[in-house]
Amino acid sequence: MTPSASQEPPGAGLGDRFGRVATDLRVSLTDRCNLRCTYCMPAEGLDWLPNPSLLTDAEIVRLIDVAVHRLGVTEVRFTGGEPLLRRGLVEIVRAVAGLTRRPRMMLTTNGIGLARLAEPLAAAGLDRVNVSLDTTDPAQFKALTRRDRHADVVAGLAASAAAGLLPVKMNAVLLRGVNDDEAVGLLAFALERGYELRFIEQMPLDAGHTWRREEMVTGAEILAALRSAYTLRPDPDARGGSPAETWIVDGHAAVGGGPARVGVIASVSSPFCGACDRTRLTADGAIRSCLFSQEETDLRGALRGGAGDEELADLWRKAMWAKPAGHGIDDPKFLQPARPMSAIGG
Numbered sequence: 001m002t003p004s005a006s007q008e009p010p011g012a013g014l015g016d017r018f019g020r021v022a023t024d025l026r027v028s029l030t031d032r033c034n035l036r037c038t039y040c041m042p043a044e045g046l047d048w049l050p051n052p053s054l055l056t057d058a059e060i061v062r063l064i065d066v067a068v069h070r071l072g073v074t075e076v077r078f079t080g081g082e083p084l085l086r087r088g089l090v091e092i093v094r095a096v097a098g099l100t101r102r103p104r105m106m107l108t109t110n111g112i113g114l115a116r117l118a119e120p121l122a123a124a125g126l127d128r129v130n131v132s133l134d135t136t137d138p139a140q141f142k143a144l145t146r147r148d149r150h151a152d153v154v155a156g157l158a159a160s161a162a163a164g165l166l167p168v169k170m171n172a173v174l175l176r177g178v179n180d181d182e183a184v185g186l187l188a189f190a191l192e193r194g195y196e197l198r199f200i201e202q203m204p205l206d207a208g209h210t211w212r213r214e215e216m217v218t219g220a221e222i223l224a225a226l227r228s229a230y231t232l233r234p235d236p237d238a239r240g241g242s243p244a245e246t247w248i249v250d251g252h253a254a255v256g257g258g259p260a261r262v263g264v265i266a267s268v269s270s271p272f273c274g275a276c277d278r279t280r281l282t283a284d285g286a287i288r289s290c291l292f293s294q295e296e297t298d299l300r301g302a303l304r305g306g307a308g309d310e311e312l313a314d315l316w317r318k319a320m321w322a323k324p325a326g327h328g329i330d331d332p333k334f335l336q337p338a339r340p341m342s343a344i345g346g
């Protein structure tokens, strides 16, 4: 990609020097989580962000309003940490659903508590969920997440489908020597229930900095395993800015009609940075142009200092204009960001 020579963002939206325009906003609602997945967080948790530094519900809605009405954002995904731990979640969703240019709203969650919340969230205006589940085996789940909550996640998935949060998508990370034999089993689980499964390559974003590229289970390996049991055809639907490359699973149907799909998000082995359309807001009010950015732009200070909407929009545009060309994981000088995935918003 060739950068534009201009030092300043030209348009009204969230363009960058490489011609990309961000329209998909990821909002982290908390850095806390009720699981302790070994590849994400240490057993004892992390030093959580202090409460006063967290954006309030009203501040979050205000910034989403700015993003939607002044910056061209059309999709909002709530994440964390674990977004279901945010008390005001249903009310935040309701408020965003009431915006004049209502964005599509999604939630990425570990599913614990979703059995109770799926219905109220759907009624408030949530469109869809992605539920993370790395194993079909309750004992493996307990070892991997350090919590015995497999049944809660399975119930949360079912409740999401019943509440019409369709398609229900499932996210799975495979770890070498842990659950790397589960690709086919996870797909069978998803197909039986009509969920759309996505495998995510493990990225260098763990709090313990233990990621090793040579240990990562690659997208190619996952596809080879799936092809041993299923016939996969390239998905004719355009990928667009979506991180997942998807395949049609021959002979299987999705809930609500149409063919069943499976996806692989090969962020490391097959980066899709050139088509990235994402912008991120952390729970403490910082804009990140990329999961792997070394830099962030604080909006909370300006917000609490009385900045108007256009001033906030301008800070946001400048932050996104500086978005790097790519995540640079393969660069020998690559540095893992200071914030782990749970504090950025995955």
Ligand code: SAM
Residues within 6 Å of the ligand: 033, 039, 040, 079, 080, 081, 082, 083, 108, 109, 110, 111, 130, 131, 132, 133, 171, 172, 173, 200, 201, 202, 203, 204, 205, 206, 341, 342, 345, 346
């Ligand atoms: N708690 C929510 C959940 O479990 O979906 C939202 C946050 S979590 C960080 C979002 C997703 O990131 C989960 O699917 C999780 O498995 C994935 N994840 C966490 N650490 C990762 C890593 N190092 N590489 C790839 N995916 C990771």
